[in-house]
Amino acid sequence: MIDVLIIGAGPAGLSAAIYAERAGKHAVCLEALTVGGQIVNTPEIENYPGIKKTSGFEFSMALFEQATELGAEIIYEKAARIEEKPGSDVDKSTYVVTTQSGKEFECRSVILATGAKNRHLGLAREEELLGKGISYCATCDGAFFKGKDVAVNGGGNTALEDALFLSNYCSKVYIIHRRDQFRGEPKNLEALKGKDNIEYILDSTVTELIGDDRLEKVAVKNKNTGDIKEIPVSGLFIAIGQEPDNKPFASVVELDEKGYIKANESCKTQMSGVFVAGDCRTKAVRQLTTAASDGAVAALAACEYIG
Numbered sequence: 001m002i003d004v005l006i007i008g009a010g011p012a013g014l015s016a017a018i019y020a021e022r023a024g025k026h027a028v029c030l031e032a033l034t035v036g037g038q039i040v041n042t043p044e045i046e047n048y049p050g051i052k053k054t055s056g057f058e059f060s061m062a063l064f065e066q067a068t069e070l071g072a073e074i075i076y077e078k079a080a081r082i083e084e085k086p087g088s089d090v091d092k093s094t095y096v097v098t099t100q101s102g103k104e105f106e107c108r109s110v111i112l113a114t115g116a117k118n119r120h121l122g123l124a125r126e127e128e129l130l131g132k133g134i135s136y137c138a139t140c141d142g143a144f145f146k147g148k149d150v151a152v153n154g155g156g157n158t159a160l161e162d163a164l165f166l167s168n169y170c171s172k173v174y175i176i177h178r179r180d181q182f183r184g185e186p187k188n189l190e191a192l193k194g195k196d197n198i199e200y201i202l203d204s205t206v207t208e209l210i211g212d213d214r215l216e217k218v219a220v221k222n223k224n225t226g227d228i229k230e231i232p233v234s235g236l237f238i239a240i241g242q243e244p245d246n247k248p249f250a251s252v253v254e255l256d257e258k259g260y261i262k263a264n265e266s267c268k269t270q271m272s273g274v275f276v277a278g279d280c281r282t283k284a285v286r287q288l289t290t291a292a293s294d295g296a297v298a299a300l301a302a303c304e305y306i307g
Contacts, residue, residue, distance in 0.1 A: 005107035010037025012278025013113035015295025032078035036060025116242035133215025138162035154239035
């Protein structure tokens with residue numbers, strides 16, 4: 001019987017594991033992909049209190065080592081569903097988490113820390129051209145486009161950071177954004193001004209991916225004029241935000257219209273014994289610090305529930 005079963009081993013999940021273990025409860029993280037979540041792909045972290053600068057990979061590995069040295073287990077399985085096992089009048093309910101491979105884990109409490117995944121454009125051939133010009137991670141794939149022309153689609157911090165990163169490798173970087181202003185931090189916008197190989201295409205959306213075996217061009221439509229033009233690029237880096245992956249748990253927790261788990265700063269769901277932490281829950285601010293904070297809050301709430 002596991003004390004605290006955590007679904008996801010990103011910053012929220014690993015922070016929860018650390019706090020659970022320090023509270024004397026055994027924590028197990030189920031992780032479908034990579035320890036650290038999306039932050040692994042961030043080249044530089046400069047906004048985490050107490051750490052002037054580090055990489056996402058270094059930060060994630062430090063969290064992983066801290067959690068496992070305290071006794072937490074990381075099991076690489078994708079959780080598929082959660083079922084409640086109602087307790088008696090004296091005993092509290094327990095839960096069974098089943099993975100895609102069919103393995104079952106019985107636990108006293110569950111923390112959902114599934115994070116969020118990259119949002120797709122939803123265009124024809126997007127999946128087909130993944131790895132053949134389409135990418136969702138500039139730091140992962142940028143070096144493959146050295147000396148070539150590429151485009152970044154998006155207007156937030158991720159898109160601006162991607163463009164800055166790519167400008168060091170690529171001949172030209174187009175930033176395609178559906179609005180006339182960016183949502184990213186002023187610091188990133190200021191850094192872009194110093195780059196002479198970046199071109200802005202604003203008030204525009206990508207409407208078509210063109211190429212035979214690989215991406216060769218993108219068709220871009222100006223929303224004000226309706227004009228469509230084709231831009232020759234070898235790569236398109238999509239950075240239009242993220243979306244949660246909580247549908248498998250909709251029978252246990254309540255989701256909002258966007259698929260986020262409904263919970264406030266207490267990190268408690270409407271189901272006793274099931275908690276939520278990080279980017280997968282309803283919240284105004286999704287940052288590394290808030291993910292770690294959620295992990296601590298959810299873990300301590302789970303430990304209190306267990307008793």
